[in-house]
Amino acid sequence: MEHPRSEPLLPEPRGPLSLAVENHLRGDGPLPAARDVAAAPVYGDDLQLALYLCYELHYRGFAGVSPDLEWDPGLLGTRAALEGRFLTALRADARRHESVGDALAGILVEPVDGTGVSHFLRDKGELWQLREYAALRSLYHLKEADPHAWVLPRLRGRAKAAMAAVEFDEYGGGRADRVHAHLFAELMTDLGLDTTYGRYLDAARAEVLVTVNLMSLFGLHRSLRGALVGHFATVEITSSPGSRRLAEAMRRTGAGPAAEHFYDEHVEADAVHEQVVRHDVIGGLLEDEPHLEGDIAFGVDATVFTEDLLGDRLLADWRAGRSCLRAPLSQEFTHTS
């Protein structure tokens, strides 16, 4: 009996680093040279794709790539070198706060005249821009909550119980048709997008890869468990008001019921998650391991920084009337509702 292929195809390489990693994944060719790792722009396409390829082996892998390469010592060495550059840059470039309270204060206030991506899409987003946004966000949303699940064995007591409860909600509370990644796939269908995992990796610019690599970096390292919790808190705190604006954008453009539902669900779910994550996950972790406060704050600050990087890029493209994708979406989609 033949099983359908479930792994995504390898993407197009974007430079010497990602090319060398792909050759290695296909079974031949040396890993990237240290000088190439040192020379590549840290938030650029090549370095970020090379890192993304390394990380993806821990999620769904790639077609034609041995699953055993997940723990290939050479590849792990390359990953560590790429992560070293990424982490050093984040620590230097993110606007840093010393305490969790200070780091969270900025995102717990709603700007009266917000100028972010969700404000833009609510006020003047067109259907083609919503489609582009969904295609890009699918890199995360089709594995929504997965990078954060890695932190569970590294937490204890109150923090662990609360984190598991929120993740349970993200995974649909035991019901496959309510798994958030599944709800996102239904949104993509409303928008005429292909729901195949990894389908839009080639279309995603470096800034998108940066946001997803950040969660994988934090999720895969026990030493960064504080930062992972900070990341999760930032996502949950900013999601509720942002989702309301995106739900309005979907309604205004007539994107479809599943497209509206995905964001409506997040308005309500994440208003709860925010409370649980701030008080029980962060509160519990700080009680258990108070020395992690700086790491949690760093996780918040790095998330804000990388989301701003992406937001600036999307808005610059869209305000200029340009696509924000590397490869345009199929134009065949005609909206019928």
Place this chain on the structure above:
Amino acid sequence: MPNSPSDAPRRVTVRRKGPLLLEGPVEVELEDGTVVSSDRFRVALCTCRRSRRYPWCDTSHRGRA
């Protein structure tokens, strides 16, 4: 999901600012007699009355700058 015995008291968490947190599932009867329900493990009930998804919290209590 909550596996606490059904005869255990339900916990309600009150905070100075923000929603009331209840252990779900819950039914809420509104002033006009309508009953709405939520089967989340935890439910955030709006107390500021600004929510556009009343009675559920939608973070509208947040300060604005």
